[in-house]
Amino acid sequence: MTDPILDVRGVSKSFGALQASDNVSLNLRAGEIHALIGPNGAGKSTLIKQIAGNMRPDSGSIWFNGEDVTTLDTVARARRGLGRTFQISSLAMEHTVLQNVMLGALGHDGGVMRFFRPVMKDHALLNRAMAALERVGLVDQARKRTADLSHGQRRQLEVAVALTLSPKAFVMDEPMAGLGAEGSRALTGFLDTLRGEAPILLVEHDMDVVFALADRISVLVYGALIATGTADEIRANPEVRIAYLGEEEDGA
Amino acid sequence: MIRERYLNLAIMLALLAVPLWAWVSDEPFTITLATRVAILALAGVGLNLALGLGGLVSLGHAAFFGLGGYAMGILAHHAQTYTPLMESPFLIEGTKSMPVIWLVAVLVSALAAFAIGLLSLRTTGVYFIMITLAFGQMFYYFTISWPAYGGEDGLSIYVRNGFPGLNTLDPIQFFGLVYGVLALVLVFSATLARSRFGLALAAARQNEERVRTVGLDAFRLRLMAFTISGAITGLAGALMADLNRFVSPTMFSWHMSGEFIVFIILGGVGRLFGPVVGAGLFIILEHILGGLSEFWMIYLGALLLAVVLFARGGLIGAFSGPEVGHD
Numbered sequence: 001m002t003d004p005i006l007d008v009r010g011v012s013k014s015f016g017a018l019q020a021s022d023n024v025s026l027n028l029r030a031g032e033i034h035a036l037i038g039p040n041g042a043g044k045s046t047l048i049k050q051i052a053g054n055m056r057p058d059s060g061s062i063w064f065n066g067e068d069v070t071t072l073d074t075v076a077r078a079r080r081g082l083g084r085t086f087q088i089s090s091l092a093m094e095h096t097v098l099q100n101v102m103l104g105a106l107g108h109d110g111g112v113m114r115f116f117r118p119v120m121k122d123h124a125l126l127n128r129a130m131a132a133l134e135r136v137g138l139v140d141q142a143r144k145r146t147a148d149l150s151h152g153q154r155r156q157l158e159v160a161v162a163l164t165l166s167p168k169a170f171v172m173d174e175p176m177a178g179l180g181a182e183g184s185r186a187l188t189g190f191l192d193t194l195r196g197e198a199p200i201l202l203v204e205h206d207m208d209v210v211f212a213l214a215d216r217i218s219v220l221v222y223g224a225l226i227a228t229g230t231a232d233e234i235r236a237n238p239e240v241r242i243a244y245l246g247e248e249e250d251g252a
Numbered sequence: 253m254i255r256e257r258y259l260n261l262a263i264m265l266a267l268l269a270v271p272l273w274a275w276v277s278d279e280p281f282t283i284t285l286a287t288r289v290a291i292l293a294l295a296g297v298g299l300n301l302a303l304g305l306g307g308l309v310s311l312g313h314a315a316f317f318g319l320g321g322y323a324m325g326i327l328a329h330h331a332q333t334y335t336p337l338m339e340s341p342f343l344i345e346g347t348k349s350m351p352v353i354w355l356v357a358v359l360v361s362a363l364a365a366f367a368i369g370l371l372s373l374r375t376t377g378v379y380f381i382m383i384t385l386a387f388g389q390m391f392y393y394f395t396i397s398w399p400a401y402g403g404e405d406g407l408s409i410y411v412r413n414g415f416p417g418l419n420t421l422d423p424i425q426f427f428g429l430v431y432g433v434l435a436l437v438l439v440f441s442a443t444l445a446r447s448r449f450g451l452a453l454a455a456a457r458q459n460e461e462r463v464r465t466v467g468l469d470a471f472r473l474r475l476m477a478f479t480i481s482g483a484i485t486g487l488a489g490a491l492m493a494d495l496n497r498f499v500s501p502t503m504f505s506w507h508m509s510g511e512f513i514v515f516i517i518l519g520g521v522g523r524l525f526g527p528v529v530g531a532g533l534f535i536i537l538e539h540i541l542g543g544l545s546e547f548w549m550i551y552l553g554a555l556l557l558a559v560v561l562f563a564r565g566g567l568i569g570a571f572s573g574p575e576v577g578h579d
């Protein structure tokens with residue numbers, strides 16, 4: 001088995017008395033979709049923030065592509081190939097759709113201290129940006145202002161921006177949030193094909209999506225991982241049933 | 253978009269036509285007014301890079317305006333008194349040459365903007381406004397209490413500095429020079445806004461997290477924007493000093509910073525020609541209303557309020573519609 005691309009080793013984080021991450025270890029291997037599930041307040045977002053570099057763990061370390069990135073910030077981790085999408089779309093709303101993906105292409109290229117040539121005529125960047133829009137099906141919306149997009153289109157754009165980075169791993173925080181059944185189905189199909197390109201750490205509430213996509217599933221409850229395994233193993237795990245899947249039936 | 257371009261062209265032509273008409277009909281005072289407009293517009297264009305494009309509301313840009321002014325004042329003062337600026341470790345003499353003075357003004361204010369930005373760009377929102385204000389006032393009180401260059405009384409320069417091939421004492425020639433500088437800086441500013449840097453800076457204004465997530469350092473972008481912005485405002489300061497042939501600590505006062513912001517709000521935040529329209533309107537109002545009442549600022553206040561309440565894109569926005577993304 002190859003070394004994991006992303007390796008979270010014994011990470012803990014607490015806010016006062018609240019243990020948001022309790023000695024969490026999980027990894028992401030090439031070619032897989034690893035789903036992170038857990039009830040509300042289980043500490044999924046806190047863990048994602050530590051992985052993406054928004055938050056420093058109290059203890060433990062985070063390794064990315066064979067390098068200890070625990071002390072690096074978001075910018076440095078993004079430059080190393082961590083492609084993140086947000087639970088609530090985080091885009092430049094006044095910019096056009098194309099400008100948002102161009103920003104991603106610019107991030108991938110890195111040469112941002114250039115003041116004279118018009119960026120929107122830069123063919124290398126444009127090709128990369130348009131290719132990403134094409135893949136999520138937003139080419140027709142390229143000239144639209146991002147604020148005028150529907151919620152679902154913003155979710156697609158969020159994924160497209162991550163694609164422009166050609167990341168070594170994706171970290172996606174509820175990419176299906178607020179999508180209709182059809183949008184969710186389309187994105188599920190897309191993510192299914194994406195795993196060959198770069199593995200995905202997927203935080204997702206929709207159990208149908210998780211069981212359809214995930215090669216492995218990790219279950220987080222009160223900040224601690226209670227199980228990691230394949231979909232079948234997780235379904236059969238009695239602890240998970242009590243802690244999480246039981247709640248699901250109550251409509252959580 | 254197209255409409256805004258025509259509007260910008262019309263503004264630029266109007267700013268040229270008025271002093272030309274005044275020159276033909278021999279009214280040098282009007283030429284001086286137009287020169288003031290062009291210089292203040294230039295200062296505003298500088299601030300607009302930070303404020304409009306970068307979202308950095310600086311209430312301390314008078315610091316750069318003043319530094320540019322004093323760069324001119326100090327260099328010209330030493331030249332007219334035939335005293336060297338510095339003798340050891342090496343000799344630096346004063347100068348009456350505008351290109352040299354401009355270069356010094358730009359470098360000094362860029363350096364100051366870099367240092368101030370380094371310290372203040374860690375903060376955002378109201379804290380950023382307050383800390384830039386504090387830096388501006390620091391310069392203000394320093395120049396007041398520093399006797400070497402006139403202290404509170406400022407410095408008078410008897411003869412306007414020279415520019416190769418021009419008689420700068422001729423109002424229309426000096427206006428032409430200032431107008432040329434303004435036009436160049438406007439072209440630079442428009443180019444910058446459409447460049448890679450401009451795209452990233454504008455994105456950082458809207459959503460810092462987004463910019464950081466694609467691996468771009470928002471702080472570095474802002475620091476660069478603040479530095480360029482300060483340099484342009486510093487250049488305007490040097491020109492203003494040459495127009496008045498006088499510099500004083502009031503160039504550093506926060507009223508000055510406030511005026512620059514007023515130009516931008518009146519004309520349109522982030523609009524290329526916003527500061528030009530704003531500065532023009534400000535000077536026209538000062539001239540017309542100022543003759544009627546010394547409390548003319550009350551009317552300016554009412555106008556400002558109306559723009560903020562009813563025309564968020566400023567006058568440019570009111571005439572050419574909301575801004576759309578660059579193509």
